[in-house]
Amino acid sequence: MDTSLGEPNVHAMAGFFVFIALSLGITWWAARRTRSTDHFYAAGRSITGFQNGLALAGDYMSAASFLGIAGLVALSGFDGLIYSIGFLVGWPIVLFLVAEPLRNLGRYTFADVVAYRMRQGPVRVAAALGSLAVVAFYLIAQMVGAGNLITLLFGLRYEWAVVIVGGVMLAYVLFGGMIATTWVQIVKAVLLLGGALILALLVLLRFGFDPTALFARAAEIYGAGVLSPGRLVSDPLDAVSLGLALMFGTAGLPHILMRFYTVPDARTARTSVAYATAFIGFFYLLTFVLGFGAMVLVGQDAIRAVDRGGNMAAPLLAEAVGGTAFLGFIAAVAFATILAVVAGLTLSGAAALSHDLWVNVVRAGDAPEHEQLRVARGATVLLGVLSIALGIAFKGQNVAYMVGLAFAIAASANFPALFLSVFWRRFTTAGAQASMLTGTASALLLIYLSPAIQVDVLGNSSSPFPLRNPGLVTIPLAFVAGAVVSVARRDRRAEEMFTELEHRLHFGAEPVAPPAPAAEPAR
Amino acid sequence: MDERHAEIDRLGAARWRLTLALTAAMMAIYFGFILLIAYGKALLATLLLPGLSLGILLGALVIVSAWVLTWFYVRWANRHYDAAVTRLRR
Numbered sequence: 001m002d003t004s005l006g007e008p009n010v011h012a013m014a015g016f017f018v019f020i021a022l023s024l025g026i027t028w029w030a031a032r033r034t035r036s037t038d039h040f041y042a043a044g045r046s047i048t049g050f051q052n053g054l055a056l057a058g059d060y061m062s063a064a065s066f067l068g069i070a071g072l073v074a075l076s077g078f079d080g081l082i083y084s085i086g087f088l089v090g091w092p093i094v095l096f097l098v099a100e101p102l103r104n105l106g107r108y109t110f111a112d113v114v115a116y117r118m119r120q121g122p123v124r125v126a127a128a129l130g131s132l133a134v135v136a137f138y139l140i141a142q143m144v145g146a147g148n149l150i151t152l153l154f155g156l157r158y159e160w161a162v163v164i165v166g167g168v169m170l171a172y173v174l175f176g177g178m179i180a181t182t183w184v185q186i187v188k189a190v191l192l193l194g195g196a197l198i199l200a201l202l203v204l205l206r207f208g209f210d211p212t213a214l215f216a217r218a219a220e221i222y223g224a225g226v227l228s229p230g231r232l233v234s235d236p237l238d239a240v241s242l243g244l245a246l247m248f249g250t251a252g253l254p255h256i257l258m259r260f261y262t263v264p265d266a267r268t269a270r271t272s273v274a275y276a277t278a279f280i281g282f283f284y285l286l287t288f289v290l291g292f293g294a295m296v297l298v299g300q301d302a303i304r305a306v307d308r309g310g311n312m313a314a315p316l317l318a319e320a321v322g323g324t325a326f327l328g329f330i331a332a333v334a335f336a337t338i339l340a341v342v343a344g345l346t347l348s349g350a351a352a353l354s355h356d357l358w359v360n361v362v363r364a365g366d367a368p369e370h371e372q373l374r375v376a377r378g379a380t381v382l383l384g385v386l387s388i389a390l391g392i393a394f395k396g397q398n399v400a401y402m403v404g405l406a407f408a409i410a411a412s413a414n415f416p417a418l419f420l421s422v423f424w425r426r427f428t429t430a431g432a433q434a435s436m437l438t439g440t441a442s443a444l445l446l447i448y449l450s451p452a453i454q455v456d457v458l459g460n461s462s463s464p465f466p467l468r469n470p471g472l473v474t475i476p477l478a479f480v481a482g483a484v485v486s487v488a489r490r491d492r493r494a495e496e497m498f499t500e501l502e503h504r505l506h507f508g509a510e511p512v513a514p515p516a517p518a519a520e521p522a523r
Numbered sequence: 524m525d526e527r528h529a530e531i532d533r534l535g536a537a538r539w540r541l542t543l544a545l546t547a548a549m550m551a552i553y554f555g556f557i558l559l560i561a562y563g564k565a566l567l568a569t570l571l572l573p574g575l576s577l578g579i580l581l582g583a584l585v586i587v588s589a590w591v592l593t594w595f596y597v598r599w600a601n602r603h604y605d606a607a608v609t610r611l612r613r
Contacts, residue, residue: 078567081582082560089553089585092592096542096549100600216574227576228568229560236561243557247550267605274597281586288583423539502535506608 004324005306005315007155011328016154019191019336020168026183030176037372040177041108041351042261047182049268053275056259058185059344060087060250060276061192061283063145063337064403069284070317071310073291074303077218077226080291084284086243090250091280095273098251098415101422102260103269104508105501108355109348110257110414114421114436117497118429121361126436128356130413131254133440134406135349135383136390138253139342141402143391146338152312153331162391165338170384172343173350174377178262181343188333188340193279195333196286199314202321203293211289218292222300226292238467242404245471249407252414255348266508293317309400346383353379401452404469408447412439412474420482422505425498427482428491435482442477446470527611534607541599545592552588556581 034040047055065087072080098110106112111127143162150161172180207213218226250256260269294303294313297320306312315334319327354376359367367375417435420427446465447453454463467473559567559581567578 078576078578078582081579082557085553085556085582085585088589089549092549092589092596093546095593095596096546212572212574214574215576215579219574224568224570224576227570227574228578229564236558239557239561240554243553247553267601270597270600274593277589277593281590285583285586288579503531506531506534507612 003302003306003316003319004327005152005312005319009154009324009328009331011325012154012331013328015329015332016335019187019332019339022187023168023180023184023336023339024171026187027172027176027180030180030183033179034175034177036369037108037355037376039179040373040376041258041347041355043178043182045262045264047262047272049263049271050275051182051186052259052263052268052272053279054189055182055185055262056256056272056276057279057283058187058189058192058340059255059259060280061189061337062142062341062403063149063334064141065284065287066192066196066337067149067311067314067334068309069287070290070294071303071307071313073287074294074298074313074317075300075310076230077222077292077295078228079230081288082229082239084287086246087250088277088281088284089243090247091273091277093247094251094256095270095277097419098257099260099269099273100266101505102257102418103263103266104505105422106261108258108261109351110252110254110418111352111356111360114417114432115360116421117494117501118421118432118491120365122429122433123436124356124360126433126440127414127417128352130409130436130440131352131356132349133413133444134252134254134410135345135352137402137409138255138406139345139349139383139387140390140394141399141406142338142342142345143387144394144397144399146342147391147395149311149334149338152307153315153334158395159392162388165342166384166388166391169339169342169346169387170381172339173347173380173384177376178258178347181340181347182259182262184343185340188336189279191333192337193283195330196283196290199318199321199326199330200286200289200293202326203289203297203317206297206321211292214289214292214296217296221296226295235467237472238469241467241472242469243471244475245404245408245411245469247411248415248471248475249409249411252410252418253406254352254410254414255344257414257418258348258351259344290314290317293321297321342387346380346387349383350376350379353382398457401447401450401456401468404452405443405447408469408471408474409440409443411471412443412478413437414439416475416478416482420479420486422501424486425495426486426490428486428489428494430489430491431482431486434485435478438481439474439478442474443470446474530607531611534604534611538604542596545596549589549592552585556585 115123146165147158147162294317298316303313318330358375417432449465451463452468454460569577
């Protein structure tokens with residue numbers, strides 16, 4: 001099949017510039033409204049449930065899930081669907097266990113919740129380490145993906161692509177803070193959901209709007225094997241381990257957790273997760289159609305010819321069913337997708353550096369508002385420059401393991417401590433510290449010893465640790481470390497404050513009782 | 524005052540009971556599906572209709588089950604939990 005992919009595409013360029021112009025316009029509008037840290041980190045807590053649902057979906061549906069999963073399904077059929085499903089099932093966990101406690105207990109970061117009844121310094125440092133590790137690996141994966149993608153889509157040089165993505169993203173976060181980031185996510189989510197829906201409808205149009213006719217055609221061409229489990233899940237332990245990391249990692253991703261502070265109250269946080277789950281689930285159901293559509297209408301050989309990993313399956317499908325103009329639109333959507341995700345990541349990293357480390361550790365919680373904003377913006381510039389540098393440094397390297405690693409660290413370093421801090425009265429400062437540090441260190445170490453690095457990256461024939469994703473070991477380990485250290489030495493103050501935490505878990509930040517009511521008898 | 528605190532405790536306990544049960548349900552559904560993929564490949568390959576294998580149907584149903592659990596919790600929380608919180612607030 002002939003494709004114009006990789007050649008300068010007028011429609012793609014136009015879409016690309018329209019999106020940049022629109023998003024910078026949003027940034028300009030948001031910059032005038034960003035006057036305090038509440039605006040910069042939490043969009044003034046003014047986002048509605050529906051809007052935050054879209055923004056959460058925009059933060060979560062990375063180019064990896066749009067292009068990567070569509071490609072995986074196109075090349076391996078059913079096995080690719082396993083990933084689609086794994087990326088969704090963490091969302092109910094976010095709803096049940098973390099969204100409302102976060103909103104009612106914290107201000108800007110998840111460390112606010114863990115540190116609520118603990119000694120601030122040690123907990124914040126450990127939490128910031130975990131957050132920054134997640135953000136760093138996720139950012140590298142996105143930047144390298146962005147560079148490769150834009151090179152493939154537009155024929156632009158890799159380095160230029162990375163600099164453009166980093167620069168535009170930096171403008172959003174630096175000037176527009178969370179308000180601009182949120183609206184960029186919303187625009188991107190609408191574009192991505194709309195683009196994927198149109199693409200799926202154009203595919204189904206050729207099969208009488210019957211997905212099973214499409215699947216049947218795929219089985220006819222490539223054999224019935226594409227509709228059933230194949231080689232991808234050869235080791236059940238590995239599959240369960242990856243599943244655990246995806247499920248609990250979602251509930252520990254700092255850029256996702258931060259979004260719950262942008263809404264006015266816990267009830268809105270709750271409804272926003274429900275909307276996000278609906279959108280993301282719908283999107284992943286569409287990937288079933290997109291993947292099999294590309295398999296049938298583009299063909300596996302044509303997809304592999306452009307990119308061995310299959311990442312170009314969705315753009316190629318767009319060209320096959322909608323022509324060059326539609327290819328341009330989908331390419332621009334993919335670009336918007338990357339920009340929005342890196343903006344969310346950078347903002348959450350900047351919050352860990354400035355709110356957790358600078359304000360609450362260095363300044364012991366006492367820093368004037370203008371200084372907090374200045375440090376937050378400084379941290380944003382630092383992370384933006386760093387992400388461009390890392391994106392260029394990792395050019396041409398296999399970074400496929402990095403998203404899995406980010407989820408594994410999020411699930412092991414952040415989730416156990418977050419959950420124990422709101423669930424278990426006896427949890428202590430030392431316990432929280434032990435849990436987060438053990439989670440981060442063990443996830444890093446075991447990934448390094450796993451086949452994902454030892455075999456795929458370093459080219460060794462075997463690896464000391466058998467699982468590709470360490471979640472099965474590191475998540476329980478983080479829980480055990482937190483529990484053992486907490487039981488070993490009690491923390492009376494943290495235990496006493498748990499009653500206050502429980503109260504605030506239900507009622508939010510309002511004063512516990514009206515100040516000295518005259519009618520109330522003194523106790 | 525003590526009655527109110529006791530009620531807040533009961534509400535908190537009820538919330539954790541439900542959310543942990545729903546978490547367990549989501550885990551059972553998803554890991555059940557993963558284990559079926561690992562040990563029941565032949566079963567999942569069964570064609571229900573031309574083009575529709577049991578595996579694809581169950582995969583879509585895992586996504587639908589996530590929606591159903593979400594809907595169930597949001598309905599409970601919006602109706603019962605929020606009402607109780609409002610009542611106990613003063």
